[in-house]
Amino acid sequence: MTTSFLTTKDLQEKRKKYVPKGVSNGNLNIAQKATGATIIDIDGNEWIDFAGAIGTLNVGHSHPKVTASVKEQVERFLHPGFNVMMYEGYITLAEKLCQITPGDFDKQTIFFNSGAEAVENAIKISRRYTGRQAVVSFVRGYHGRTNLTMGMTSKVKPYKFGFGPFAPEIYQAPFPYMYHKPSEMTDEAYIDMKIEEFKDFFLATVAPETVACVVMEPVQGEGGFIIPPKKFVQAVSEFCKEHGIVFVADEIQTGFGRTGKLFAIDHYDVTPDLITVSKSLAAGLPLSGVVGRTEILNVADPGELGGTYAGSPVACAAALAVIDIMEEENLVEKSEILGQKFEVKLKELAEKHDYIGDIRRLGAMVAVEMVEDRASKEPNKTKAAEIVKYANKNGLLLLSAGLKSNVVRFLAPLVITDEELSKGLAILEKAFE
Numbered sequence: 001m002t003t004s005f006l007t008t009k010d011l012q013e014k015r016k017k018y019v020p021k022g023v024s025n026g027n028l029n030i031a032q033k034a035t036g037a038t039i040i041d042i043d044g045n046e047w048i049d050f051a052g053a054i055g056t057l058n059v060g061h062s063h064p065k066v067t068a069s070v071k072e073q074v075e076r077f078l079h080p081g082f083n084v085m086m087y088e089g090y091i092t093l094a095e096k097l098c099q100i101t102p103g104d105f106d107k108q109t110i111f112f113n114s115g116a117e118a119v120e121n122a123i124k125i126s127r128r129y130t131g132r133q134a135v136v137s138f139v140r141g142y143h144g145r146t147n148l149t150m151g152m153t154s155k156v157k158p159y160k161f162g163f164g165p166f167a168p169e170i171y172q173a174p175f176p177y178m179y180h181k182p183s184e185m186t187d188e189a190y191i192d193m194k195i196e197e198f199k200d201f202f203l204a205t206v207a208p209e210t211v212a213c214v215v216m217e218p219v220q221g222e223g224g225f226i227i228p229p230k231k232f233v234q235a236v237s238e239f240c241k242e243h244g245i246v247f248v249a250d251e252i253q254t255g256f257g258r259t260g261k262l263f264a265i266d267h268y269d270v271t272p273d274l275i276t277v278s279k280s281l282a283a284g285l286p287l288s289g290v291v292g293r294t295e296i297l298n299v300a301d302p303g304e305l306g307g308t309y310a311g312s313p314v315a316c317a318a319a320l321a322v323i324d325i326m327e328e329e330n331l332v333e334k335s336e337i338l339g340q341k342f343e344v345k346l347k348e349l350a351e352k353h354d355y356i357g358d359i360r361r362l363g364a365m366v367a368v369e370m371v372e373d374r375a376s377k378e379p380n381k382t383k384a385a386e387i388v389k390y391a392n393k394n395g396l397l398l399l400s401a402g403l404k405s406n407v408v409r410f411l412a413p414l415v416i417t418d419e420e421l422s423k424g425l426a427i428l429e430k431a432f433e
Contacts, residue, residue, distance in 0.1 A: 008043055024158070026051070026399060027392045034061035037416035037424075039397070048424035051397040052411040055221070055253040058280035058335075059325045060413035066283045066321045073317035082111075082311050083303075089316035096323055097291045102263060103271045106294040111287060111311030115252035115278035116144025118288035119215065121305060122274050123148065126213035126246040128304070129296045134211040136201075136245075138175040140223030140403050143215060143250060152215065155222065155403055173201045175220070176232050179358040179369065180377060187229075195235040208243035213274075218264035221253035224402030225367035225409055227360055230268050237270040246296060248274045252288070253365075256280040257326055257414055260336035260363025267362065283322050287315035331414045338421070339364040342410055345425050349432050355383050356432075366410040367401065379406035387431045396427040 094109035137152035151166035240247040249272035254264035278288035357371035391398035
């Protein structure tokens, strides 16, 4: 690659001219080099990364083991196309994922490119297996930007507005939000009410015998890092078993150590029939997969599933390295420690700023909800936007989330050093002030 002499401003102008505005940019600087949890832009400025490419970089930027594995694969071949000629990386990675995902039954794995593709194929497979058409997701859920997955996603703007009509036979079930439960209700009463609402949904909205699958994020990501109670997740799982519905755990953002377990569903003591994986699976290379029960995955005939680039050998090489790194560097344990550090800092900030409403986390999947005041819990979208904007102008990559855009979320690489974390938290503190 030849060295470019274009300035940041030159490239920003070119981006405006040649790239549609429909692609959002939280940060308008231009990356030059990235390692661990630090990015250097073309002007030499340093950015601490608390966004992790929206949860894609649990092992960090340019992990030496990943880059070495990718280089070795690139020198051998780039892409024969698995459905044209097989290669070892696809098969080895499929085996690994069958071994490390929950469930002691026979499993298989199929690969795709993006999270949305994985979700869409989990649905195709569930429909083929059950002979049913309906799909149930949850209010505030996010599953992608394809036509089918847009229908499963709650947030209208920016994800759905003007892009319809959407695929039919998709229904959104109620989902608990503990922070916004009625103040007079106990936690237990609220959870029981939400379980009843979920069951009633299948009386009022869609009959269970027509439902192919229920797709659930074990922690809602774009929805604002909403963590459901264990009892609710178990009730959903039991309902699916009772009615022959495939239970799909969407682990695209939560998987690979993010929540202090290898997979977030492990927190709930349930075993899904299928799991969708992507994001941190391949450390930034496009790769996704559906893993689960052999009797479900193996129902489609040859040629009915797949895609030209599905299961790229280069991405598979990266993913095999990621799985090794997770174990060698104890990243599942580090995730919980990192999450605790974020929680301590956010609690400190909450003592100073009364617009901090709720601090919630599972492992290192951490969020803080901004409110007008703690009594009303009214969403404070403006404050969340100001904090994210300040951070992204002052050396910290930061993201918001939530149906009402009033949540600041943290997806820092699990390999972040103490020095990087301290620098990032110092900028965060200023952003809150």
